[in-house]
Amino acid sequence: MSITLQGFRRTSSRRHESQRTTIEETRTDKIFLLGVKIMLWIALIVVAVPLIYIVANSFSSPSAVSAGRVLLWPIEPSLKAYKEAFSDPLIMKGYLNSFIYAIGGTLISVTLTIAIAYPLSRRTFFGRNVIMSVLIFTMLFSGGLIPTYLVVQDLGLLNTRWAMVIPSAIGVWQVIIARTFFRSTIPEELYEAATIDGASDLRFLWSIVLPLSKPVIAVIALMYAIFQWNSYFDALIYLKDPGLYPLQIVLRNVLILNTLTGSTTTTSLAQQLEQQQLANVLKYALIVISSLPVLIIYPFVARHFTKGVMVGAVKG
Amino acid sequence: MSATFEVKPAPAAPAPPAAATARKPPRTSRRTQARRSLRRHWQLYLLVVVPLAYFVIFKYVPIANAVIAFKNYSPIKGPWGSDWVGFRNFELFFQNPVFWTLVKNTFLLSVYTVLASFPIPIILAIALNEIRNGRFKKIVQLVTYAPYFISTVVVVSMTILVLSPRLGFVNDAIGLFGVPSVDFLGRPDYFRHIYVWSDVWQTTGYSAVIYLAALSGIDPALHESARIDGASRLQRIRHVDLPGIMPTAVIILVLGVGNIMSIGFEKAFLLQNPLNTAQSEIIATYVYKTGLLNADFSMATAIGLFNSVINLFLLLGVNFAAKRITGNGLWS
Numbered sequence: 001m002s003i004t005l006q007g008f009r010r011t012s013s014r015r016h017e018s019q020r021t022t023i024e025e026t027r028t029d030k031i032f033l034l035g036v037k038i039m040l041w042i043a044l045i046v047v048a049v050p051l052i053y054i055v056a057n058s059f060s061s062p063s064a065v066s067a068g069r070v071l072l073w074p075i076e077p078s079l080k081a082y083k084e085a086f087s088d089p090l091i092m093k094g095y096l097n098s099f100i101y102a103i104g105g106t107l108i109s110v111t112l113t114i115a116i117a118y119p120l121s122r123r124t125f126f127g128r129n130v131i132m133s134v135l136i137f138t139m140l141f142s143g144g145l146i147p148t149y150l151v152v153q154d155l156g157l158l159n160t161r162w163a164m165v166i167p168s169a170i171g172v173w174q175v176i177i178a179r180t181f182f183r184s185t186i187p188e189e190l191y192e193a194a195t196i197d198g199a200s201d202l203r204f205l206w207s208i209v210l211p212l213s214k215p216v217i218a219v220i221a222l223m224y225a226i227f228q229w230n231s232y233f234d235a236l237i238y239l240k241d242p243g244l245y246p247l248q249i250v251l252r253n254v255l256i257l258n259t260l261t262g263s264t265t266t267t268s269l270a271q272q273l274e275q276q277q278l279a280n281v282l283k284y285a286l287i288v289i290s291s292l293p294v295l296i297i298y299p300f301v302a303r304h305f306t307k308g309v310m311v312g313a314v315k316g
Numbered sequence: 317m318s319a320t321f322e323v324k325p326a327p328a329a330p331a332p333p334a335a336a337t338a339r340k341p342p343r344t345s346r347r348t349q350a351r352r353s354l355r356r357h358w359q360l361y362l363l364v365v366v367p368l369a370y371f372v373i374f375k376y377v378p379i380a381n382a383v384i385a386f387k388n389y390s391p392i393k394g395p396w397g398s399d400w401v402g403f404r405n406f407e408l409f410f411q412n413p414v415f416w417t418l419v420k421n422t423f424l425l426s427v428y429t430v431l432a433s434f435p436i437p438i439i440l441a442i443a444l445n446e447i448r449n450g451r452f453k454k455i456v457q458l459v460t461y462a463p464y465f466i467s468t469v470v471v472v473s474m475t476i477l478v479l480s481p482r483l484g485f486v487n488d489a490i491g492l493f494g495v496p497s498v499d500f501l502g503r504p505d506y507f508r509h510i511y512v513w514s515d516v517w518q519t520t521g522y523s524a525v526i527y528l529a530a531l532s533g534i535d536p537a538l539h540e541s542a543r544i545d546g547a548s549r550l551q552r553i554r555h556v557d558l559p560g561i562m563p564t565a566v567i568i569l570v571l572g573v574g575n576i577m578s579i580g581f582e583k584a585f586l587l588q589n590p591l592n593t594a595q596s597e598i599i600a601t602y603v604y605k606t607g608l609l610n611a612d613f614s615m616a617t618a619i620g621l622f623n624s625v626i627n628l629f630l631l632l633g634v635n636f637a638a639k640r641i642t643g644n645g646l647w648s
Contacts, residue, residue, distance in 0.1 A: 029549045036443045040456050043440060047460050047517065050478055053485060057477075068483050116367035119360040126353035131364065138371060141628050143378025144620030145581075146607040150381050150395060151374060167374050170367055201359035230467030233582055237608060248469045255473035256586055283477060287470050294465045302461055 058082070058284035062277035065284065081285035084278060091286070093243065094250035101246055102228045105165035109224040110217060112170050117178035118205055123188060135172045145237070152238060163238035164246065168231070174220045181216035182209060222301050226294055247290050255283050385618035398614075405618035414602070422598040422623075425584070426576040428512045434569055437520050438561065441527035442553055457528075460521030472586040475514045476501060501587070504594040511587060511596075526568070527561050534560035562642070570638045574631030599623050 232248035607616025
């Protein structure tokens with residue numbers, strides 16, 4: 001550690017005028033920084049390579065994929081897999097179902113979350129601590145898989161679209177995020193002023209709180225939508241009818257259980273080989289197709305997402 | 317529980333005895349407050365009815381339904397009408413040779429996950445925090461954060477494809493060193509490594525965000541004075557950054573350790589195949605198979621309940637210990 005006066009040299013040039021104008025980096029620090037950068041590069045590569053590998057494979061020809069020749073760039077570029085995927089009725093049906101569940105589920109979830117988070121944020125709401133404890137307890141302890149299944153069964157939701165959106169409608173985490181936002185951004189004085197002007201609680205919520213809370217509503221809506229899009233467990237246990245399956249279940253059947261959707265009645269060996277090769281590349285294409293909606297919106301919402309998570313993390 | 321029923325909108329609630337209000341003259345009693353709040357803000361109470369009903373029906377009724385763990389559940393008689401069997405289901409489960417395997421698999425998988433996924437995000441966050449170059453920092457953050465948004469099904473599929481003996485590049489890579497290709501998913505002893513490291517791959521970027529926020533909350537004056545005192549970057553990380561993110565780290569560790577027995581069903585189930593069940597069968601997957609595939613509802617509920625109770629005590633215990641040692645807990 002060179003704690004010398006050298007380290008305290010004033011920098012005269014304008015290149016360093018950003019943050020650190022007074023102290024220059026010592027040599028050890030420069031080496032350390034280099035190490036940090038190398039580490040970050042490794043992290044970047046480790047995360048990015050599998051993603052690029054999948055995309056590159058999905059755009060390659062079936063024979064190249066089956067021979068394992070593709071690494072980070074498409075070989076013998078072809079869109080065969082995508083054509084196959086988009087012409088498969090089960091996959092398209094799954095896509096449509098997932099959209100229905102994501103949009104419908106998000107609408108229900110956001111409405112219910114605001115309906116409970118807003119009263120919980122108000123100081124004049126008697127019993128809010130009790131209700132909050134009732135909610136938080138559900139994060140710590142649950143009846144388990146079968147008892148919940150029995151409730152869904154008794155309500156007649158099994159094998160219906162409702163089973164996908166109702167049993168997981170409200171997340172306690174999202175309630176906490178929304179409540180914290182309301183409480184920290186909407187002052188009680190605003191409410192008092194609105195009351196004097198004759199606004200009721202609901203009117204205040206509708207015309208003042210909601211317009212002021214667009215960012216947090218967007219965040220929790222995205223959280224619910226992505227959660228809904230990615231979930232497969234509820235579908236696995238509650239749905240029997242393949243016509244109701246969301247995309248994730250279709251994906252599991254094709255990708256993990258290796259059940260091909262297309263007809264396998266072909267007899268000739270060459271045709272079978274071709275079919276097998278197409279099945280391989282189809283897997284890569286399916287991964288890209290199913291993750292695309294989420295990954296397209298993600299860079300635009302990542303910042304807000306982070307903020308939302310932070311708001312919720314503030315204790316209170 | 318009784319408190320939850322107070323919130324039903326009942327503008328014409330019966331008047332409490334007047335004596336209750338008279339006892340505490342300086343402060344209006346809670347009852348009067350409740351009544352006044354109910355009358356003035358009945359719309360708020362109206363709003364919470366449906367969400368509260370959701371929590372009662374889908375979270376608290378299942379807890380009550382868990383009574384079938386102590387019964388011989390019959391679909392005709394229902395959870396409450398079935399015959400009591402006491403702790404028989406639990407005894408049967410404890411005597412089952414699979415019991416210790418399940419507990420061991422669940423425990424080891426979780427401990428490994430916590431151990432691997434606790435320090436790595438901290439390292440990533442601190443490394444990102446050291447970098448001033450805005451664009452590089454943003455790209456690293458954006459890319460490492462992305463896998464968090466990919467579904468479990470897709471992550472598992474990717475893992476299977478990448479590790480595949482015939483197609484995957486991992487086997488190609490080790491083939492370069494003359495190592496024969498390995499069927500990673502067919503070997504029980506590889507299961508935990510695959511599970512944990514694919515988890516690290518998926519969640520590190522996301523978890524780092526929390527630490528980055530904690531790091532940005534550190535008073536810059538601390539860093540400046542440390543720098544003036546001649547502290548190197550490494551020394552500043554050790555003496556300024558690490559203490560600064562300690563409270564956050566403790567909370568995350570408490571949550572991680574406290575949830576050790578409740579490790580998720582989804583991924584283990586997807587990564588499972590007949591060849592690797594020796595290590596991949598955990599309590600959650602066993603509950604699913606017992607309950608929904610073999611339709612032994614009572615036994616599955618008993619196993620699930622056993623797991624939930626252990627988990628609750630673990631969480632409370634770890635939280636208590638953390639509060640004692642560091643002064644930080646989940647509920648400050």
